[in-house]
Amino acid sequence: MLFRRKKKSGPVKVDDRLTHIAFILDGNGRWAKKRGMPREYGHSEGAQTFKRIVRYCGDIGIKVVTVYAFSTENWSRPKGEVDRIISLLDEYIAGAERELDENKIRYTFLGDKSVFAPGMVERMTRLEEISAHYELRLNIALNYGARAEIVHACRELAESGEEITEESLSSKLYTAGCPDPDLIVRTANERRLSNFLLWQAAYSELYFTPTLWPDMRPEDVDEAVADFYARERRFGGVTSK
Numbered sequence: 208m209l210f211r212r213k214k215k216s217g218p219v220k221v222d223d224r225l226t227h228i229a230f231i232l233d234g235n236g237r238w239a240k241k242r243g244m245p246r247e248y249g250h251s252e253g254a255q256t257f258k259r260i261v262r263y264c265g266d267i268g269i270k271v272v273t274v275y276a277f278s279t280e281n282w283s284r285p286k287g288e289v290d291r292i293i294s295l296l297d298e299y300i301a302g303a304e305r306e307l308d309e310n311k312i313r314y315t316f317l318g319d320k321s322v323f324a325p326g327m328v329e330r331m332t333r334l335e336e337i338s339a340h341y342e343l344r345l346n347i348a349l350n351y352g353a354r355a356e357i358v359h360a361c362r363e364l365a366e367s368g369e370e371i372t373e374e375s376l377s378s379k380l381y382t383a384g385c386p387d388p389d390l391i392v393r394t395a396n397e398r399r400l401s402n403f404l405l406w407q408a409a410y411s412e413l414y415f416t417p418t419l420w421p422d423m424r425p426e427d428v429d430e431a432v433a434d435f436y437a438r439e440r441r442f443g444g445v446t447s448k
């Protein structure tokens with residue numbers, strides 16, 4: 208077996224069967240609650256985890272990482288919590304620009320940016336532009352909802368008069384040009400997609416772990432990767448075994 212847990216086998220390396228991993232990061236609130244702390248504390252710890260996990264995915268050879276950071280439904284949370292999450296993300300974006308030469312990541316934001324403050328929109332757009340030549344892609348789903356994304360893509364197609372095909376619709380999604388996720392990992396014991404990449408996940412492998420997002424470590428990624436490699440993807444065909 209080629210892909211084993213890091214603890215036992217040293218760093219795993221992925222191949223072209225696993226180019227894109229997406230994470231539904233969940234459990235920040237519960238992580239904080241367990242420690243008797245406000246939910247916001249879980250989000251700031253989660254932001255550190257985010258950096259660590261993205262770096263590790265790059266190290267093991269993943270080409271595209273997508274992270275669900277804030278959904279269109281998350282606006283329904285208390286204002287203080289929403290403000291904290293958005294300001295953490297804005298700090299992350301500013302830091303990403305400062306560290307761009309070091310991290311060499313190509314950033315793309317999935318979702319409607321226009322709802323954010325003009326300064327933040329500017330930082331998001333600039334980061335996308337100045338990082339566009341890097342290879343390792345990081346998609347950050349922010350004010351993202353898959354249904355809204357599909358409706359937005361359909362409207363664009365209707366306006367342009369283009370023929371409606373799977374390819375033309377894919378080309379109007381926020382993920383245009385990215386391969387579909389091979390593996391979607393959701394933390395914190397929830398087993399649902401919560402309006403994430405509904406179109407792109409048609410044949411993704413799903414992996415659920417009880418680990419709360421702030422506790423997520425490279426070893427947990429190794430475990431998800433090993434689980435992925437133990438599966439057979441048939442895409443509707445017949446088994447090769």
Ligand code: IPE
Nearest residue numbers: 232233234235236237276277
């Ligand atoms: C994930 O953690 C972060 C966001 C959805 C923004 P949660 O905040 O959903 O944490 P739980 O699910 O309440 O524990």
Ligand code: IPE
Nearest residue numbers: 231232233275276277278401
């Ligand atoms: C999904 O997590 C959204 C993000 C990870 C940004 P939620 O915590 O909002 O999802 P539900 O409410 O448990 O489905």
Ligand code: MG
Nearest residue numbers: 233234235236
């Ligand atoms: Mg949650």
